[in-house]
Amino acid sequence: MFLYLFSRFGVRRVSIGVEALDKALEGGIPQGSWVVVTGEPGVGKSILCIHFAYAGLRAGDPVVYVTTEQEFRDVMEQARQLGMDLSQFSVFNIAWRKEPEELPExxxxxxxGLLKVARQLTERAREESPEKVRRYAALSIDTLIEAINEAYEVLAVAKERGSPERHVRLVIDSMSAFWVDKPVMARKYSYQLKIATHRDNVTALLTSQYAPTTRQAFGFGLEHIADGVIHMWMDDVETVKEVRRWLIVKKMRMTAHATRAFRVKIESGRGLVLEPA
Structure with missing residues (x-):
């Protein structure tokens, strides 16, 4: 499995954790990129996030893992079933009251965690302006930005004087939760997030939910700020009478990526297995 690779153009690449996909990307995602994985529920987006995180941890990269779809213990259990044991790495949840005793992975x-940060922001707003308090919601873009920056502080992402810069992987699964009630704001929120949390030493993988009925995004805009777009879908099950999942790389900057689709299988103990169409 590829962990890091320098392409022929000197671009440092980050393994996504699925060997066939890494090869299709000339060795992986260019470091520092923001990559969006789009698709309807059940196509394997969250599993691809697990692969990305696990590959990073094995390479020594700490991970900031944002999950709005399920509790992280469920993510860990799913990963274990797919052959990726996240329990061997130290975990810190920003929702915990205690400070980390050691540098987490x-x-x-x-x-x-988002609820905790939303309360902190609301309390800060109350102190600054008691007569007109702004209340922050857990699933607001401002809360997400504050939470990610808090996670960065825990990992000391900012380069310290005289110390090497650490590479960090950021997973957000999924972004659609932050604009599901106001999809027209998706593009504005996407730009706001990237401007506030982008770092040269952070490579991000974000998921965007598509509606099963229309196969369209819950809000358009995330793809516009992305350096790469990986789209996943499945054939209509009522027509083909089985679950057929697919993946294609629609865009990846600084990469002569494969342009044909892959058939996707989800196997116990292996996770995502890609086969050429």
Missing amino acids: IVVVDIF
Whole structure:
């Protein structure tokens, strides 16, 4: 499995954790990129996030893992079933009251962490302007930005004087939760997020939910700020009478990527297995 590779143009690449996909990307995602995985529920987007995180941890990269879809313990159990044991790495959840006793390898931002940060922001706003308090929601873009920056602080992402810069992987699964009630704001929120949390030493993988009925995104805009777009879908099950999943790389900057689709299988103990169409 590829962990890091320098392409023929000197671009440092980051393994996504699925060997066939890494090869299709000339060795992986260019470091520092923001890559969006789009698709309807059930196509394997969250599993691809697990692969990306696990490959990073094995390479020594700490991970900031934002999950709005499920509790992180469920992510860990799913990973274990797919042959990726996340329990061997130290985990810190920003929702916990205690400070980390040691530098963690995974910093988790789940709905409980977002609730905690939203309360902190609301309290700060109350202190600054008691007569007109702004209340922050857990699933707001401002809360997400604050939570990610708090996770960065835990990992000391900012380069310290005289110390080497660490490469960090950021997973957000999924972004659609932050604009599901106002999809027209998706593009504005996407730009706001990237401007506030982009770092040269952070490579990000974000998921965007598509509606099963229309196969369209819950809000358009995330793809516009992305350096890469990986699209996943499945054939109509009522027509083909089975589950057929697919993946294609629609865009990847600084990469002469494969242009044909892959058939996707999800196998116990292996995770995503890609086969050429």
